[in-house]
Each structure stands twice: as structure tokens, then as C-alpha cells.
Amino acid sequence: MTRTGTGTGAGAATGTATGPRRRRGRLLAWVLIAATLVLGAGLYWAQPWKLWQNSTVNEALPTTSTAPGPGSSRPGAAPAPGPQTVAQGSLISHEHSTSGTVKLIKLPDGSRTLRLENLDTSSGPDLRVWLTDAPVKEGSDGWFVFDDGKHVSLGKLKGNKGDQNYEIPAEVNLADYSSVTIWCDRFNVSFGAAALQAA
Known part of the structure; x- marks a missing residue:
């Protein structure tokens, strides 16, 4: 009876030790699941792989189709007016190297x-x-200033390389704006910007 009592006590001790180990195992599993979800969400939000992806867009200078006016086809007639550059500037680097x-x-x-x-x-x-x-x-002093005042978005950047056109809405008064930025809307930072000067 003494031996049986001793065996029962050892078994009880083992059962008691197994309980905390199981709880620690479940806790560790939940921690790993939570960490995986947080890491996945962070990667989706930041999308760091895009820094090594390039997208080139080469669009021609936009033109408009207008019906020829009276006498426009006569020899010696003045050519129809073409696109006019009213302002321009050179991009400088901010949070990322940028030119153009x-x-x-x-x-x-x-x-x-x-x-x-x-x-x-x-x-x-x-x-x-x-x-x-x-x-x-x-420098970094210019990274975050572009959402402080007046700004208007002309749409998503079509590609990080090449020649691209962005329509300016008719209601936009160009006199109110003096610069252009390639703006990361997710992190509120300028990749690069240009000051506009009258052409």
C-alpha cells in the first residue's frame, strides 16, 4: 500500500507539471500567430519590395483634334497653334533619389x-x-511641407520612369500653385519635387 501511494503521488505531480507546459505552448502559438499577422500587415502597408520594381511609361505629348478654320489650308496661312509650355521646373530629390x-x-x-x-x-x-x-x-527639411497648405492631386503616378501626362482640371487656378511633388500619400512624404517657373 505504501508503494501504491507513492506511485499515485508521482503520477499526480507529473499531471500537475503537464498543465502549465500545455498552457505555455498554447500561449507561444498565439504569440507566433499574432507576430505573423503584424509582420504581414506591416509588409502590406509599406510594400518595401516596390523599391526594387520599375515601371516605365512613355506617353507622347498630348494634342487636341480641332477642325480646321476657314482658309487654314490656303498656301501661306499661319500654322495652327500647338501646345505651349507655360511653366516648368526640374525635380530635386527628397526621400528618394528623383530627377526629371x-x-x-x-x-x-x-x-x-x-x-x-x-x-x-x-x-x-x-x-x-x-x-x-x-x-x-x-534636404529633409523639404520632405513633409507639401500637405501643409494648398494642394491638388492629379492622380496616381503612372510609373516611376519615363514621360507622362496628367490632365489638370479646368477649375484649377494655376496661379495658386508654385510647385509639383511626387507625393507618397501613405507615409506623407515627398519623393521629389520641382519649383515651377514661368516659361
Whole structure:
């Protein structure tokens, strides 16, 4: 009876020790699951792989189709007006290395287009092309200023390289804006920007 009692006590001790081990195992499993979910969400949000992806877009200078006016086909008649560059500037680097030329172009029908030429920047999550009234500053001091004042988004960046056109809505008063930024809307930071000067 003494031996049986001793055996029962050892078994009880083993059972008691197994309980905490199981609880610790379940807790560790939940911690690993939570960490995996957090890491996955962070990767989806930041999308760091885009920094090594390139997308080149080469669009021709926009033109408008207008019916020829009376006498426009006569010999010696003045040629129809073409697109006119009204302002332009050179992109400088901010959070990412960026270069290229920005042009504000007025088309013969009166519509306006923002054109990026020879753009070369990094890809990233949720990049936009903005017209803004902010000054363009060199270095990190200029990274975050473009959403402080007046700005208008012309849409998502079509590609991080090449020549691209962005229609400017008719209601936008270009006199209110003095710069263009390639803006990361997800992290509120400028990849690059250009100050606009009258052409």
C-alpha cells in the first residue's frame, strides 16, 4: 500500500507539471500567430519590395483634334497653334533619389496638362502627382511641407520612369500653385519635387 501511494503521488505531480507546459505552448502559438499577422500587415502597408520594381511609361505629348478654320489650308496661312509650355521646373530629390523635368502645358483647345519628362524616381506605395503652393526645399527639411497648405492631386503616378501626362482640371487656378511633388500619400512624404517657373 505504501508503494501504491507513492506511485499515485508521482503520477499526480507529473499531471500537475503537464498543465502549465500545455498552457505555455498554447500561449507561444498565439504569440507566433499574432507576430505573423503584424509582420504581414506591416509588409502590406509599406510594400518595401516596390523599391526594387520599375515601371516605365512613355506617353507622347498630348494634342487636341480641332477642325480646321476657314482658309487654314490656303498656301501661306499661319500654322495652327500647338501646345505651349507655360511653366516648368526640374525635380530635386527628397526621400528618394528623383530627377526629371516638369512642364505645365496649355493645349490649343485651352485644356492644361502637367507633363513629366525623363522622370526617374523610386517606386513606392500610393504615389501621387500633386500641384502645391509649398516652397521646394533641399534636404529633409523639404520632405513633409507639401500637405501643409494648398494642394491638388492629379492622380496616381503612372510609373516611376519615363514621360507622362496628367490632365489638370479646368477649375484649377494655376496661379495658386508654385510647385509639383511626387507625393507618397501613405507615409506623407515627398519623393521629389520641382519649383515651377514661368516659361
